[in-house]
Amino acid sequence: MMNIKWKTLGIGVIINILLGLIFSYVLGGIGLTAALILTAIYVGFKIEKNYNDGALNGAILGIISGICFGILLDNLLGILDWSAIGIAIFLLLIPTVIFGIIGAISSIIGIYIKRKTSKSITD
8 A cells, every 4th residue: 555654745845845945046946956856865765665656756746846946937938828727737847847856766765765764784
């Protein structure tokens, strides 16, 4: 059974929003992706269960971040015409799917790092 760690995800979302604001100011558009990668690695590191749970939690973090990113794009650029709801949903769906995939992969990396560091500490 897949376990969703809501507390860890909540902390991850808050960290992601804060890092995203800072990194996007410093790095520009790539800052949001960098913030997601670091935050998803943190979530995977804290989950420390199997890779499936890490991927699920990272994907949820990425989906939440993708929705926030899409809304941010709409507010900053005004690119979404909500009268054409199909286009608006499509433009929100793209970052959501991409961020979900990035979050899942990064969270798996976090679990891998946790396993490797805990083995080296106990050896």
